[in-house]
Amino acid sequence: MTHRARIVRRICLLALVALPTGAWGVLHQPALDEPPLDEIGLAAKGPVRFAPLDVYIDAGDDRLGAWQVELAPKPEFAGRVSIVGIAGGDMPFAEAPYYDERAIQDERVIIADFETDGLALHTGKSRVAQVQLRIESLDDPTFDITLHTAARHDGAAIDAAVEAILRDPARSTDDNESTDQTTTSENDG
């Protein structure tokens, strides 16, 4: 067999292997169609947007000294919301609260903070933190919010209400807030 014939034979063998391989890859490519959203219980997927979620605690007549809140999107928004940052709220909780860094890029977080300077504490409703979210949903996500504990200036546990408001700068002023609120505070005290 001449050199030329050997080369030709090798090319033919390569073709025998490569053509079926390519055809198999094209025919068996992964399905690009997602399963129907209602089948997997998810909200409609939308373009990615970023929005802050303000967390408020209403301590009533007490001065709020410490608080701890757990936050997670409701199941229908699972996989559509992720936390990208956590910042403080208003004084005296303007500094970023305690949180676990593993919550970043995830969707559940426990945030908490305290202030020992009793003179700086406020009564009533305070914005204690802001959670920055990455949202991939046409609808505004809703959240399960749990107030683990709240304490007044002297450390005594108090009943308080927690509320989270999503502020979407892309929406109109009249329609840029969606509120999640716990009507009954969970408290360890």
Add this chain to the structure above:
Amino acid sequence: MTTTNHQPEHHNGDHHDGEPTLPASLVTLLRDHAGADIPLRSGESGVESRVDDAVMSLARERLGAIEPPRTLRFPMFARVVGGLSVAAAAIGLVVWFGPGAGSNTAPVNAPRGTLGQDEELAFAESARSDAVDTDAMMGVPMLADAAPEPDSQFARSAVAGRTASSKATSAPNIVTIRDAYLVALAIENDAPLDDAWDANSDGAVDDADVEALAIAAVALGDRLGFAPVPWYTPTLGALWPLAHTHTDRSVTR
């Protein structure tokens, strides 16, 4: 014949004693090829042309013996078939392994990672124990259910009251930010400090213990799937110290 071998060789037709001479080796080759009667001296009729003929003949003979480099020539159908095959294979591989391939092969809300739930749970518990020294925390009385006095000595009273009471049994294994808050208040108000509040086991009750309690309060140790998948892989044993370090610093304020 005046050209001899004992004369120094001259190249390019140099003259010696007014006569052209050739290198002895060339003379030998020419004579072997064209015969001994070849005149190699100028002045004779037809010398130049015969010498040229002999040189060219010798060159043809020598060069003809050298095999020319082989050039690969393939039939057109082989080129076409080979090219199409490679292109088809490339397209197939790109389609199969390309960006987005396989991203929708599972439901979007499927559990992360590829390991079983037990393995994820084991890692989650491991991460939790890394983030906070839970062994040391076990000795810390839970301070959440105290009823401090509402006067300037509230911290002292509150801490004293909690130490004496056993109300902490309502949530024996859960540390909240209020525990950190009460220890912080006690420290700030120079209240008596219980050695059991030494959360980090460094021999002193101070701000570091407040931090440890706060870290324990917000740690995400009881949830599945929060940790990066690569941490699970058994082949990353060398990277475990890095993961451990990250876990130790995982709680931020």
